[in-house]
Amino acid sequence: MNLPSVEYKANHSQLLRTLTMAKQLQARRLDGIDHNPWVEFVRLSKEYDTVNLGQGFPDFSPPDFAVQAFQQAVSGDFMLNQYTTAFGYPPLTKILASFFGKLLGQEMDPLKNVLVTVGAYGALFTAFQALVDEGDEVIIIEPAFDCYEPMTMMAGGRPVFVSLKPSAPKGQLGCSNDWQLDPTELASKFTPHTKILVLNTPNNPLGKVFSKTELELVADLCQKHDVLCISDEVYQWLVYDGHQHISIGICSPWPRVASLPGMWDRTLTIGSAGKSFSATGWKVGWAIGPDNIMKHLRTVHQNSIFHCPTQAQAAVAQCFEREQQHFGQPSSYFLQLPQAMRLNRDHMVRSLQSVGLQPLIPQGSYFLIADISDFKSKMPDLPGAADEPYDRRFAKWMIKNKGLVAIPVSIFFSRPHQKDFDHYVRFCFVKDEATLQAMDERLRKWRVELQP
Ligand SMILES: Cc1ncc(COP(=O)(O)O)c(C=O)c1O
Secondary structure (H helix, E strand, O other), rough: OOOOHHHHHHHHHHHOOOOOOOOOOOOHHHOOOOOOOHHHHHHHHHOOOOOOOOOOOOOOOOOOOHHHHHHHHHOHHHHHOOOOOOOOOOOHHHHHHHHHHHHHHHOOOOOEEEEEEEHHHHHHHHHHHHHOOOOOEEEEEEOOOOOHHHHHOOOEEEEEEOOEOOOOOOOOOOOOOOOOOEEHHHOOOOOOOOEEEEOOOOOOOOOOOOOHHHHHHHHHHHHOOOOOOEEEEEOOOOOOOOOOOHHHHOOOOOOOOOOOHHHHHEEEEEEEHHOOOOHHHHHHEEEEEOHHHHHHHHHHHHHOOOOHHHHHHHHHHHHHHHHHOOOOOOOOOHHHHHHHHHHHHHHHHHHHOOOOOOOEEEEOEEEEEEEEEHHHHHHOOOOOOOOOHHHHHHHHHHHHHOOEEEEHHHHHHOHHHHHOOOOOOEOOOOOOOOHHHHHHHHHHHHHHHOOO
């Protein structure tokens, strides 16, 4: 038997040693945000033999043209191994300005209206740091992608939550667009301290696609109260059943009159190459907006990460060049991906129902939430801490006993609202055929166990 060497023991005890300081170690801006519920679910998904339908990443290859673009970026021009322009590799900012300029009907300067970031995460963080000050209020529409709250707090701001609410009775098969904002409640959240409203359409985790009327309501309130909008549109290509993604940046609460400012002047539109080209590991994202807002994001970016990896940017530039040529045609990946994901969505909806999970049909994104009210009434006492929301206990039970990973939806709600939304779990359907079949197999076994 090999005993650990003296050297190993010394190094090991060094690793276990914890620094204690008379001063507070961590910066105060981390207070209240140092617990992340995702960590536990990622760990559990690895610890048990599971089919992972939790995290939002494709488990299939990006399209061939994207893979080739990356290979070319790595093996081609040696200068792609070096620094590039801070705010974005010029061919990428150029094509993003041209592509989104057409979509948003807005003349764009690649140097002034586009910033390339480390994923959409990077764009969001840069925006919060650049625009939110101590005491500023940030309205977050929940359920919400879970980084908006800590990013607001790290910048010194105060998150103010307003919930979308389901209009269909509990347990009945509905769709994500049944979840609506109450216009009076939304209006009541605006105060003289409100600086920003964060919008996410199509929404994660619901899959709701905001309608023009809803966007006009939001736009109207932003205009009235002089508030900026951060519009997270990373799932913009993933819309189904004839629904249309609309960018709030093109909304004007009044008839478009050139002399009146519309939402473009107060909106940052955020996108992700990871979501657009099924390549989440590339971590290329962007923020698009008017120069007088973007210049503050550039200050943060310049003084934090400076710029994003050149080769990944070069590959994304090529992907957009290709998409621009194919846009609107059957060969466009932005058409092919939603077509394929609609089939996955329908497959998953059918399968989940077979064990009594009640999926809500999402109009967009690659997530769906399923109502677990029936389980809550039939097996209310699942193991877990007394104050732990039911959906978290259910998700852990499902991992351990059924080998399926989903994410409890209460983590997408602020603490005071979690108890009202503790009977849903989120499934991700941007998955390979083999993964969906593995899911079916687990559900088949579950169905057998349900039989009396
Ligand atoms: C709504 C939303 N915004 C932003 C992101 C982050 O995107 P990226 O991977 O490009 O950083 C995600 C990732 O899941 C998301 O769901």
